[in-house]
Amino acid sequence: METMRERFTSVTTELLAADPRLALVLADITADAFAPARRRYPDRVLNLGIREQLLVSVAGGLALAGMRPIAHTIASFAVERPFEQIKLDLGHQGAGAVLVSVGGSYDYSESGRTHQAPGDVALLDTLPGWTVHVPGHPDEAERQIRAAAAADGLVYIRLSSRSTMVPLEREPGRFSVLRLGTAGTVIAVGPLADEVVAATLGLDVTVLYAATARPFDGATVRDTLRTPDVVLVEPYLAGTSSAEVARALPGIRHRVLGLGVGRTELRRYGTPAEHERAHGLDAASLRASITGFLHV
Amino acid sequence: MSTTSPAAAGTAGYGYADLPGLISLMTGDSKHDAAAESTLDVLWVLYDRVLRVSPGTAGDDARDRFLLSKGHGPMAYYAVLAAKGFLDPAELPGYGGFASPLGQHPDRSLVPGVEISSGSLGHGLPLATGTALGLRARGLTAARVFVLIGDGELDEGSNHEAIAFARAARLDALHVVVVDNSSSTHGWPGGIETRFAAEGWSALRVPGRDHAALEAALTAPHPGRPHAVAAVIGPGE
Numbered sequence A: 001m002e003t004m005r006e007r008f009t010s011v012t013t014e015l016l017a018a019d020p021r022l023a024l025v026l027a028d029i030t031a032d033a034f035a036p037a038r039r040r041y042p043d044r045v046l047n048l049g050i051r052e053q054l055l056v057s058v059a060g061g062l063a064l065a066g067m068r069p070i071a072h073t074i075a076s077f078a079v080e081r082p083f084e085q086i087k088l089d090l091g092h093q094g095a096g097a098v099l100v101s102v103g104g105s106y107d108y109s110e111s112g113r114t115h116q117a118p119g120d121v122a123l124l125d126t127l128p129g130w131t132v133h134v135p136g137h138p139d140e141a142e143r144q145i146r147a148a149a150a151a152d153g154l155v156y157i158r159l160s161s162r163s164t165m166v167p168l169e170r171e172p173g174r175f176s177v178l179r180l181g182t183a184g185t186v187i188a189v190g191p192l193a194d195e196v197v198a199a200t201l202g203l204d205v206t207v208l209y210a211a212t213a214r215p216f217d218g219a220t221v222r223d224t225l226r227t228p229d230v231v232l233v234e235p236y237l238a239g240t241s242s243a244e245v246a247r248a249l250p251g252i253r254h255r256v257l258g259l260g261v262g263r264t265e266l267r268r269y270g271t272p273a274e275h276e277r278a279h280g281l282d283a284a285s286l287r288a289s290i291t292g293f294l295h296v
Numbered sequence B: 001m002s003t004t005s006p007a008a009a010g011t012a013g014y015g016y017a018d019l020p021g022l023i024s025l026m027t028g029d030s031k032h033d034a035a036a037e038s039t040l041d042v043l044w045v046l047y048d049r050v051l052r053v054s055p056g057t058a059g060d061d062a063r064d065r066f067l068l069s070k071g072h073g074p075m076a077y078y079a080v081l082a083a084k085g086f087l088d089p090a091e092l093p094g095y096g097g098f099a100s101p102l103g104q105h106p107d108r109s110l111v112p113g114v115e116i117s118s119g120s121l122g123h124g125l126p127l128a129t130g131t132a133l134g135l136r137a138r139g140l141t142a143a144r145v146f147v148l149i150g151d152g153e154l155d156e157g158s159n160h161e162a163i164a165f166a167r168a169a170r171l172d173a174l175h176v177v178v179v180d181n182s183s184s185t186h187g188w189p190g191g192i193e194t195r196f197a198a199e200g201w202s203a204l205r206v207p208g209r210d211h212a213a214l215e216a217a218l219t220a221p222h223p224g225r226p227h228a229v230a231a232v233i234g235p236g237e
Helices: A004-018 A035-040 A052-064 A075-080 A083-092 A120-124 A138-150 A190-199 A218-223 A242-248 A272-278 A283-294 B016-027 B034-038 B040-050 B075-083 B089-094 B124-137 B157-168 B193-197 B211-218
Strands: A022-026 A045-047 A068-074 A097-102 A130-133 A154-158 A176-179 A185-189 A206-210 A212-214 A229-237 A255-261 B065-068 B145-150 B174-180 B202-207 B227-232
Touching (some): A004 A138, A022 A052, A035 A045, A052 B124, A052 B157, A068 A075, A120 A229, A176 A190, A185 A190, A229 A283, B040 B145, B124 B174
Parallel strands (some): A097 A154, A130 A154, A229 A255
């Protein structure tokens, strides 16, 4: 199956042809795949070399000059390393940009801690104005990339090598209702959805699917709420969206279980699937956590 | 202290000799901030003789951009903006106050004519690099970008990412003026301009209070290369 990253490459190359306002900024990562686009639009496809502070600052400067920049690299170097540039050279300047990462939490399982950024969404949560997309499928990623390129604001798109079998998002930005039940709500974010669907098979629970994490679609959580017990299953730091659930349920006594990537360093290599198991995010582990918490 | 009547305030109502008076509106005649003073002559020469931008063209795509990266001690900057009509001199006495748009670090969303919000060091040159790239991509080849940094600020590694890339991109719309008052803790042996020259920039070194020399250096031709000017003033001045 085509990866999200391959789709990002083909769709962005197409968008560059159609929109003279669009610019792509790279820091060597994925530069080979964008080489044809760079030859065609040398002033708008910019490979800066291994310079991630500059990656974000140049995106900010491009926006100040009236361009719509897309900046791209591995999540740990797109968010963590240049975090102050994100805060100041984008947000504080009022400069809009699209930040597209790959790798995320454990895609680069063999590379270890240096190439993993399970805290990226939590970090962006400390800043105002960010839309955060966590597509579960290349089709969702494509829609989000197209919409972000045509917009003006701050958009983070977290591409993964993991994905669902089919796209599950029905309305852009809204949580999809995969199943309705009475004993609680399970919210699956992005590529973990297939594991969550398998984990909740036969359980009397509501299952929601989010391909967009921010803004958090609290309205759908409220509208489908029966028993106010909520389980979050996120492919990044466990509990990242717990505060969003609290905001979505004002005045309602509720319980939240935040499942996701653990805070403790694994110090393991291996495969993404092995990391998923180690973090308790495979279907069997998820089922045990969910049934234990919801008493179903 | 002002040699021009306040009634003459407007786009061209003030001269260089009025700047101390405008600054004193912010300081309340207390001791002037040294960092603000260090940039005074460079800022004046830029706005009076070099930059193709005025309050009337401050929103034009084709304007020259000036980015103050060394955002601390911005009183000289506010004074020059007021002298050139971007900013109402009546705002100056509020400097630093809760209700004033004029903070100790400028905010582009609050002050007309201010191109970037600054304060944290090492952001202006990388942002200027992106802006120059954006102007090139839009075909706005007549517009130039000037960024003012300090010699201490060059300690920040983010600048060096920009210096190397701007040369590779042959970014001749980009101009850096380094106000060098020897404030960098470990210094730049051989002269701060050599750090740019080594990367293939056009680079000059001039006395930082000499208006004719500054103007000549800032407007010197540098086809196909970005341009750096070290404006040298006395240590701690």
